[in-house]
């Protein structure tokens with residue numbers, strides 16, 4: 473459920489998407505609104521100008537929140553974003569302790585506009601060297 477107040481902030485995220493495009497980047501924009509609704513930080517996509525495929529606004533904001541917000545503030549902070557976060561960003565939003573995301577365009581709707589990015593799953597080999605890795609890891613948790 474989204475409210476008229478959500479829509480006001482969502483419109484600002486959409487204007488950040490336009491700003492991304494004007495700066496030579498794909499059109500995605502996001503912002504964080506704190507527990508009282510004030511805007512804490514804004515970002516737009518900079519994947520092309522930064523030459524960094526991970527430079528999504530959602531990721532940059534979640535990392536900012538992880539560094540700058542205490543747990544209680546993070547839990548009361550909402551991310552407003554022009555497009556639903558991708559899997560990469562969703563995980564980082566979760567780790568940062570944010571508890572609500574409001575998006576305009578869904579990932580499914582984005583697929584109708586733009587073909588999906590084809591990044592195949594990365595093969596992972598392991599586990600291996602259990603004794604050696606346990607010696608490095610276990611003392612930390614004891």
Ligand SMILES: Nc1ccnc(=O)[nH]1
Pocket residue numbers: 498500517527528529530555556557558
């Ligand atoms: N939700 C998003 C999809 C693609 N790129 C972005 O920056 N954000």
